[in-house]
Amino acid sequence: MKESAKENLRSPIRISQSVQELLRCPRCHARLEQADQQFKCTNPECTALFPIIAGVPVLINEESSIFSIDDIKATTQAFLGDLKEHRVKDFIRRLVPKISSNLKAKSKIAQMEELLLDQSDSPRVLVIGGGILGPGMESLTQNAAIELVDSDVSFGPRTILICDAHAIPFEDGSFDGVIAQSVLEHVVDPYRCSDEIHRVLKDQGLLFAETPLMQQVHAGRYDFTRFTHLGHRRLFRRFEELDSGAASGPGMALAWSYQHFLLSFTTSKRLRMVLRLFSSLTAFWLKYCDRFLIDKPGALDAASAVYFMGRKSGQVLLDRDLVKGYRGAG
Ligand SMILES: [Zn+2]
Numbered sequence: 001m002k003e004s005a006k007e008n009l010r011s012p013i014r015i016s017q018s019v020q021e022l023l024r025c026p027r028c029h030a031r032l033e034q035a036d037q038q039f040k041c042t043n044p045e046c047t048a049l050f051p052i053i054a055g056v057p058v059l060i061n062e063e064s065s066i067f068s069i070d071d072i073k074a075t076t077q078a079f080l081g082d083l084k085e086h087r088v089k090d091f092i093r094r095l096v097p098k099i100s101s102n103l104k105a106k107s108k109i110a111q112m113e114e115l116l117l118d119q120s121d122s123p124r125v126l127v128i129g130g131g132i133l134g135p136g137m138e139s140l141t142q143n144a145a146i147e148l149v150d151s152d153v154s155f156g157p158r159t160i161l162i163c164d165a166h167a168i169p170f171e172d173g174s175f176d177g178v179i180a181q182s183v184l185e186h187v188v189d190p191y192r193c194s195d196e197i198h199r200v201l202k203d204q205g206l207l208f209a210e211t212p213l214m215q216q217v218h219a220g221r222y223d224f225t226r227f228t229h230l231g232h233r234r235l236f237r238r239f240e241e242l243d244s245g246a247a248s249g250p251g252m253a254l255a256w257s258y259q260h261f262l263l264s265f266t267t268s269k270r271l272r273m274v275l276r277l278f279s280s281l282t283a284f285w286l287k288y289c290d291r292f293l294i295d296k297p298g299a300l301d302a303a304s305a306v307y308f309m310g311r312k313s314g315q316v317l318l319d320r321d322l323v324k325g326y327r328g329a330g
Contacts (some may be wrong), residue, residue: 010037165193208309243308246299
């Protein structure tokens with residue numbers, strides 16, 4: 001590793017002091033105390049140790065997570081060493097027309113921003129899977145009144161905390177809002193993650209989540225679940241619904257399907273890169289159909305991804321009432 005990368009490994013914690021005070025042990029929920037480059041659980045029966053790498057606390061409960069602290073250390077070092085390579089790849093990626101398009105995130109997150117500021121002068125928002133900036137998040141990141149805690153299971157350009165959504169390392173009621181974009185398909189137990197989100201939100205706290213319905217496996221082995229609009233609603237049954245619908249439409253779903261149909265012919269990396277390029281160049285236009293389709297009932301049954309915006313509630317939506325919420329074309 002280069003000297004600069006080694007120095008980076010000892011940089012100061014980027015989480016604000018007030019948020020640091022809310023951190024709790026992901027194993028037992030006891031308070032943590034910082035000692036040099038690690039956090040230690042203050043519960044004498046737990047005494048778990050969590051490293052701080054490059055200013056990022058790694059608060060993973062290894063007993064329940066599919067990630068180990070050693071896995072994360074390895075990805076951190078790879079990330080710090082390969083920043084230049086990431087930039088080159090990102091540059092090439094930007095030249096190819098995209099087959100994906102999120103039509104709702106920007107307006108819904110703007111709506112959430114207003115609601116957050118109605119509820120508090122300085123709202124605190126946990127972003128799960130926030131290592132890379134999600135679609136429509138720009139305005140939120142630029143609002144100085146809102147404190148974003150960008151968390152992820154690996155190192156990314158925005159990661160300030162590494163944790164697992166199955167065991168969120170925060171005190172109950174710590175946040176005014178939680179955002180989870182394209183995350184819950186990558187967790188083994190989304191219901192437990194939903195309970196954790198509910199727990200770390202304040203009463204009336206806000207949630208915005210987007211999750212795929214019609215998307216092929218991505219992120220390799222770390223992809224487990226898809227949700228229909230109502231399946232997604234049920235996942236958040238302990239929330240009052242403010243809004244929900246298709247975030248990405250059937251056009252994007254078709255483009256992905258076509259691309260992955262072609263990709264399934266080969267495992268050759270080089271050939272797959274060519275097929276990705278070819279399918280992107282021949283199917284990018286499909287996403288424009290979604291502008292016309294996105295709010296149609298049929299699109300809700302065929303969406304690439306669905307979204308849910310809700311408020312933490314003390315009530316649970318009954319399954320009998322859940323099915324009354326069907327808004328598709330069937
Ligand atoms: Zn503990």
